[in-house]
Amino acid sequence: MAALSQADSKLKYSWWWDSHISPKNSKWLQENLTDMDTKVKQMIKLIELDADSFARRAEMYYKQRPELMKLVEEFYRAYRALAERYDHATGALRQAHRTMAEAFPNQVPLVLGDDVPAGFSSIDTDDPHTPEMTSFAHSNFDPDELRKDAFRVFSSPIKRNGAFTVESDSLTSRKGLKQLNDVFGSGESANYANFSESRARKGLNFHDADEKESMQNNGRHNTEAHFLYDSQRMDKAETGILILKKALVKLEAEKEVSLLQYQKSLERLSNLESEVSRAHENSRGLNERASNAEAEVQTLKEALNKLEAEREASFLQYEKCLEKISNLENTISSSQKDAGELNERASKAETEAESLKQDLARVEAEKEAALVQYKQCLEMLSNVELKLEQAQENARRITEWANKAESEIETLKQAIVKLTQDKEAAVLQYQQSLEKISNLEHKISSAKEEAKRLHCLIDDGVEKLNNSEERCLLLQNTNQSLQSELESLVLKMGSQSEEVIEKQKELGRLWACIQEERLRFIEAETAFQTLQHLHSQSQEELRSLSSKLHNKAQLLEDVETRNQGLGHEFQQVKDENKILNELKFSSALSMKNLQEEILNLRETIRKLEDEVELRVDQRNALQQEIYCLKEELNSLNKKHCAMLEQVESVGCDPDCFGSFLKTLQEENSQLKDTCEAERSEKITLLEKLETMEKLMEKNSVLESSLSDLNFELEGIREKVKVFEESCQSLLAEKSTLVAEKDTLISQLQITTENLKKLSENNNLLEISLFDVNAELEVLRDKSKSLEASCMLLDNDKSSLISDKETLVSQLNITRQTLRILEQKCSELEQKHLVLETERESALQKVEELLVSLYAEKEEHSKFVLLNESQLADRELQIHLLSEDRQCRKKEYEKELDESVNAQVEIFILQRCAQDLEQKNFALVIECQKLLEASKMSEKVISKLEHENIQKQNNMNSLSENIRLLKIGLLQMLKTLNIDAEHPCESLIEQDQMLLNHIYHKLQESQTSFIAVCNENQQLVIEKSVLVTIIEQLKQKVENLVKERHTVDEQFRNQSEQFLELKEEAQEIMDNNGVLRLRLMEGDRRMEELATETEILHRQLSDLQVAYKSLQEESCKVFEERRSLIKTVLDMGEDKSNLEEEICVMLGEKISQTNISLIYRNIVFEKLVALKELSEDVDKLCFINNDLDEKLRITVGTLQDVQMENSHLKESLKKSDIELKSA
Known part of the structure; x- marks a missing residue:
């Protein structure tokens, strides 16, 4: 159921x-x-x-x-x-x-x-x-x-x-x-x-x-x-x-567990609500601070923009002023140099002016004397006129007046001579003045060149100003980029503030949701679950917000510090702008004064040019006037001569005397005209002298103006020094006032300034490091090139060593050949001994065969005559060949001498390589001729060998005849023995007579046979000697030909090596010159670096002084305001960082100096290596010279061998002569 x-x-x-x-x-x-x-x-x-x-x-x-x-x-x-x-x-x-x-x-x-039950059983929550x-x-x-x-x-x-x-x-x-x-x-x-x-x-x-x-x-x-x-x-x-x-x-048990969990969740919700409320409060405070910071940032941006604009303008003006000051300093230095040159020139001009003044004083004295003489002449003329009137009145005294007139004419001649001398002196002075004018023109041209140089300097200053303007534009661009970055940061701040506002709104929404969920439990459940789901997100967001807020707080602190630094910088910039404006005003005034002085100098130069042109025109006019005066003087001289002739011809005739007086009056009038002309000329000369004095005064004025300029420049320098001292005093007062007002602000500003200086120093050091690195790279390249050159020299050295080895091997070969020749000589001596033994044996055999040779004496005598004729012909041929050989040896020796001389000339005359090559070509042709001659001699030797073979055949035939004679003698003996075996008294006497007759014949035949044997032996010996000599000569000729080839090849190689060595030596010299230039440049750069390092050391010393002052101020501030200990500690940390950076910089500088020393040592080592290489080259040259000497020694040995050969030939000749005499 x-x-x-x-x-x-x-x-x-x-x-x-x-x-x-x-x-x-x-x-x-x-x-x-x-x-x-x-x-x-x-x-x-x-x-x-x-x-x-x-x-x-x-x-x-x-x-x-x-x-x-x-x-x-x-x-x-x-x-x-x-x-x-x-x-x-x-x-x-x-x-x-x-x-x-x-x-x-x-x-x-x-x-x-509605009440909840009290007690419930617990449930295991671990399941x-x-x-x-x-x-x-x-x-x-x-x-x-x-x-x-x-x-x-x-x-x-x-x-x-x-x-x-x-x-x-x-x-x-x-x-x-x-x-x-x-x-x-x-x-x-x-x-x-x-x-x-x-x-x-x-x-x-x-x-x-x-x-x-x-x-x-x-x-x-x-x-x-x-x-x-x-x-x-x-x-x-x-x-x-x-x-x-x-x-x-079960449900109630689970309800208890759920209630406990709900209480826990409520506690967590309350905690979360408290955290959210705190976050709200923090976000509100941060929003307020962010809004305040944004307002301050905007105001600071505006102030920054204004300050940056003013700073840029002031920086531009300051740079312009600095450039103008540098240009002025350059112009002042150049003007000082020019002033020194002008002072020297002024001193020279003063000396010249003094000499001119002395000359002018002399001329004036001479002119005064001439004027006195002229006055005397005028008085004399007046006296003459009076005398003429008296002569007209008193005709009796005409002769006396004539004599007086003659005397006066002589005085006038003397006066004219003096005037001519004065004119010549004036001409000399005029030439001197022309020379001075040329000198002045040269000075004016030099002044123009100096003006051009000043214009070039001004153009360079303009270019520097343009470069500074370009730099200013670059700085403006960088400032604009920085402003854009600041704007982007501000936008990011605004976006972050908006995000914070949105997050606040979201938190408000969440808070509203939480309140709604409190009213309704279902909504509370959903909100709780969503909070549980989003708890991690909210925690992460809160963490991110806290980090962002922390970052924003740091940013605000940084902005506040920057604002303080900017305020200090603004004050500094204002002060610097004031100082720069003052400097600008003073520099503008000085520039105006200098420009006015330059204009005045230009005007004076123009005036001087005009005056020079006027002087040139006056010179031309004076030359024309002098020429006219000379012509007039000539005409006056002619007239004077005519007048004297007329007076002499006239004598005491009154008519002639009247005409004479008229002529005298005319001449007096002409003389007056000439005197007036001379006065006018003197006036003109005086005017010219006055103009010269004016020019001298102007020169003195210019010199005084130059001295005034120098004084003004010194005054400007003193003013600049005063301004610098005033600036320093104002800066000191300013620093003291700022320290009294806001010590912390001043410290922050000083730290920012120090940081800027350090950054600038860092930039300078980076630039210097970059330059040093560039120079190091250049030095490395140089070292590489030096290493390459060293390698080339090593290769050359190795090639020379190989040549040396080849020459040594050649010497060894020549020594071996000499040893072989000595061995051959010893073998020939042994052969000679063997032949002597054979000769003795042959003599014994001949003594045995003398009896058999008597019958064939006549035939043998004929044969001997033929042989003698043949021997004579052959001896003549041998003599001719020996003479030819001697001639060829002499030619060869001459050629060897010429080659040795050519080698010596090659080593001595390094620039005659082409001529030597031509000579070598000629020597090669002669060598070819000698080779052809040697071939001909070889042919002759082959002919002689053929003849020797024929002689050997004849000797063989002679030996066969001797054998036959031996057989005949034996037969004769046998026959005689047979006769002896059958003695008969009647026949004994006959036999005795026959025997005596045969004996005498045998004795004669023996003597002839002995002589023939001796002759044959001598011929054989001579033949063997000739054969050996011919073989030796062949070997020697072959050796000589080989040696000639080797010598020619060695000569060619040595000439090529010599040319290569010459080229390499030229390259080495060029490289040495380049290296020297580079080393000079490196030394200059090192000097520049040393100066820069000294400047940096000075800056560091200044920074250390500033740091000490900062420490003292920080101590004062620490004693005065304990509330700002944290900021002071931060500043102390910054200072320690700065000290560490300074130490690092010092270490870098020390390392740079060490590097520079290392590179100097490297360069020195390379120079030492170059010296060693040059020494090695010299050693190789000495080795080559030694090898040349060894070659000469070998040539001497060859000559000795040739001398020995010649001695052997002489001995052969002697032997031939002895044979002939025998």
Whole structure:
């Protein structure tokens, strides 16, 4: 029965549980759960994305934020739908419980309490799965408790596992609902199906209240009608109630656990709310600070823009002023140089002016004397006129007057001579003046060149100004780029502030959601779950916000420090602008003064040029006047001569005397005219002298102006020094005032200034390092080139060594040849001894054969005559050949001498290679001729060998004849013996006579035979000697030809090597010159680097002084204001960093100096290596000279060998002469 009742209950509620609980039959629930799963996975993916930098993370956050918001909203809607469905299900269950309470009032009470039960059994929370449903313990079944149970069902796996998953929630909800389904299905019977179904339908109709009331009334009527039927089914219902009680007990236990978890979750919510409120407060404070910072940043930006504009303008003006000052200093230095030159020239001009003054004084004295003489002449003329009047009156005294006139004429001649001398002196002075004018013109040209040079300097200054303007434009561009970066940073700050505002809005929204969830428990559940899901995100966001806020705070601090530094820089820039304006004004005034002085100098130069032109015109006019005066003097001389002739011719005639007086009067008038002309000339000369004095005065004025300029320049320098001292004093006052007003600000400003100086020093050091690296690269290239040159020299050395080895090998070969010749000589001596032994044996044999040779004496004598004639002819041929050989030897010796001389000339005259090549060509031709001659001599030698072969054949025939004679003699003896064997007295006397006759004949034949044998032996000896000599000569000729070839090849090789060595020596000299220039440049650069290092040391000393002053000020500030200890400590750390940087810089400088010293040592070592290479080259030259001497020695040995050969030839000649004499 129980099974039937359970089946009936399942059939009753199957449509509800299958449609709303099981995801297999409910498409809506399955789709909703799958959507929630996919959205949770997407959210996790978006949250888990990471980036390398904070900016990229911020960008990702701001890009993915709307997607996350959409996913959260959709997830919230899905979960809200599930919660509403759960609310509907709990409402239906509550209504079913009420119907059960109404149906069974004894077992299930109808009172529904709102209080939570006190004690509940604890449930093990370590189980990862949801606990199963238990029976009811109490009768109350409140919807809030059901909601709490549902919350516990959904929240319990979160507490156990530490994370929320939709699948676990769905599984627990499915299990709990299925257990409820089983409980409700097992508690009712099949007969009571209609009643329970009507009750269930009453609970499930949520829309119409009237239908619910009608269903309840119908149920009550049914209960009354069927009460009897219900009593029968009470047993089964009791069993179902027991099951329900068990399930309620389990639910109450789970409710306790859920309450504990809910309290914990409320505590966490309160903590989160407190954290959120704190975050709100922090965000509000940060927003306020951000807004204040933005306002300050805007104001500071405006101030920065103004300051940057003023700074750029002032910097430009300052650079212009500096360039102008540098140009002025250059012009001042050049003007000082020019002033020195002008002083020298002025001194020279003064000396010249003094000499001119002396000359002018002399000329004036001479002129005064001439004037005195002229006055005397005038007086004399007046006296003459008086005398002439007296002569007209008194004719008697004409002779006396004539004599006086003659005397006066002589005085006039003397005066004219003096005037001519004066004119010549004036001409000399005029020439001197012309020379002085030329000197002045040269000075004016030099002044023009100096003016051109000044113009060039001005043009260079203009170019420098243009370059400085370009640099200023580059600085403006860099400032604009920095401004753009600041604007971008400001935009980023604004975007970050907007993000903070948005996050605040989001936090407000979340706070509103939390409040709504407090009003409604379902919304609280959803908000709690969303907070659990988004807790990690919020923590990460809070961390990011805290880091951002920390960064913003740091940025604000940096901005404040920058503002303070900018304020200090603004004050400094203002002061510098004032100083620069003052310097600019003073430099402008000095420039104006210098320009005015330049204009005045130009005007004076123009005036001098005009005066020079006038002087040239005056010179030409004076030359013309002098020429006219000379012509007039000539005419006057002629007239004077004519007058004297007339006076001499006239004598005492009055008519002639009147004419004479008239002529004298005319001449006096002419003399007066000439005197007036001379006066005018003297006046003109005086005017010219006055102009010269004016020019001298102008020169003195120019010299005084130059001296004034020098004084003014010195005054300007003193003013500049005063300005610098005033600037230093003002800076000191300024630093003291700033230190008194804001010590911390001044310290920060000083640190920023030090940092800037250090950055500038770093830039300078980087530039210097770059230059040093460039110079090091240049030195490396130089070292590479030196190494290459060293390699070339090593190769040359190796080639010279190889040449030396070849020459040594050649010497060894010559020595071996000499040894071979000595061995051959020893062999020849041994052969000579053997021949002597053979001669002795032959003499013995000849003594035996003398008897047999008597009969053939006549034939032999004829044969001897023929042989003698042949020998004479051959001796003549040999003599001719020996003479030819001697001539050829002499020619060869001459050629050897010429070759030796040529070699000597090659080594001595290094620039006569072409002539030597021509001589070598001629020598080659002669060698070819000698080779041809040697070939001819070989042919002659071959002919002589052929003749020797013929002689050998003849000797063989002679030996055969001697054998025959021996046989005949034996026969003769035999015959004689036969006669002796048969003696007869009558025949004995005859035989004795015959024997005596034969004996005498034999004696004669013996003597002739002995002589012939001797002659033959001598011939054989001479023949063998000649053969050996000829062979030796052949060998010598061959050796000489080979040696000539080798000598020629050596000569060619040596000439080529000499040319190569010459070229290499020239290249080495060029390389040495280039290396010297490079070394000079390197020394200059090293000097420049040394000056730069000295400047850097000075700057470092200044920095150290500034650092000491900063330390003193920091100590004062630390004593005055203890509240700013942290900032002072930060400043101390910065100072320590600066000290470390300074130490690093000093270390780098020391390393650079060490590197420079190392490179100097390298250069010195390379110079030493070059010196060693030059010494090696000199050694090789000495070795070559030694080899040449050895060659000369070998040539001497060859000459000695030739002398020995000549001695041998002489000995052969002597032997030939002895043979002939024999």
